[in-house]
Amino acid sequence: MRKIVVANWKMNGSRSLIEAYKSTCATFEAAAVEVVVCPPFPLLADARQSLNQQLRVGAQDCSAHTDGARTGDVSAALLAEVGAQYCIIGHSERRAGHTETSELISLKQRQLIAKDIRPILCVGETDVERREDRWKKVLNAQLEAAFQSGTGPSLVAYEPVWAIGTGLIPTSEIIVETISYIRKQLGAKTGAQSSLRVLYGGSADETSAARLVSLDGVSGLLVGGASLDARRFGAMISSVAETNWDVLRD
Numbered sequence: 001m002r003k004i005v006v007a008n009w010k011m012n013g014s015r016s017l018i019e020a021y022k023s024t025c026a027t028f029e030a031a032a033v034e035v036v037v038c039p040p041f042p043l044l045a046d047a048r049q050s051l052n053q054q055l056r057v058g059a060q061d062c063s064a065h066t067d068g069a070r071t072g073d074v075s076a077a078l079l080a081e082v083g084a085q086y087c088i089i090g091h092s093e094r095r096a097g098h099t100e101t102s103e104l105i106s107l108k109q110r111q112l113i114a115k116d117i118r119p120i121l122c123v124g125e126t127d128v129e130r131r132e133d134r135w136k137k138v139l140n141a142q143l144e145a146a147f148q149s150g151t152g153p154s155l156v157a158y159e160p161v162w163a164i165g166t167g168l169i170p171t172s173e174i175i176v177e178t179i180s181y182i183r184k185q186l187g188a189k190t191g192a193q194s195s196l197r198v199l200y201g202g203s204a205d206e207t208s209a210a211r212l213v214s215l216d217g218v219s220g221l222l223v224g225g226a227s228l229d230a231r232r233f234g235a236m237i238s239s240v241a242e243t244n245w246d247v248l249r250d
């Protein structure tokens, strides 16, 4: 299966970054890697139009509701209308900064699936939860809620909170063990472990991308900071694509 690399611009980016992506990132070998760009809402339509050839476009969040008097919310239907094919949900910055619960996130997942948008469900423990060996319990709760919507996610991003934007990347052992645990938990619920894609996110950059996607069970990357520079992100895509071709040649 192709590796997938997702750029999460968070509350950053501009039309000029879309243009930079167009000239720098849209020349990779699409057969080897799937690339998804998630800009802020106002740039979605522009991104979709400009990057349509090879890059997919995703949103960073969506409303748990379909319509109505919900100022500031953006529905899955509207995301579909501007061409979003993916949507990040449950990012730790929303769980913590916007007090989003797993129940709310599962409602969002349901809205997205109804509009044929693929949810990318983010899960991950804090440093204290890791140190106190409570990470399994935390991940279970975050994954369990996703099943309240009736269908499990086909894309999960494991993002340890302590690795996001810190320059700290967990050891390979931690990443492999945790992603294997996520796969086991979801496989037990859905029986569809093989079609599940699990990404790693947290301080991934052009120097670590190839190693990270080569780890057992890692289907790709969710990238924050390093995706804000089109050249760095382009270098990440290239190194992941090369890794994938190596796999195909073996």
Ligand SMILES: O=C[C@H](O)COP(=O)(O)O
Binding pocket: 008, 091, 159, 163, 164, 165, 166, 201, 202, 203, 204, 222, 223, 224, 225, 226
């Ligand atoms: O969604 C992306 C993650 O939060 C990772 O961010 P980062 O690559 O800046 O650590």
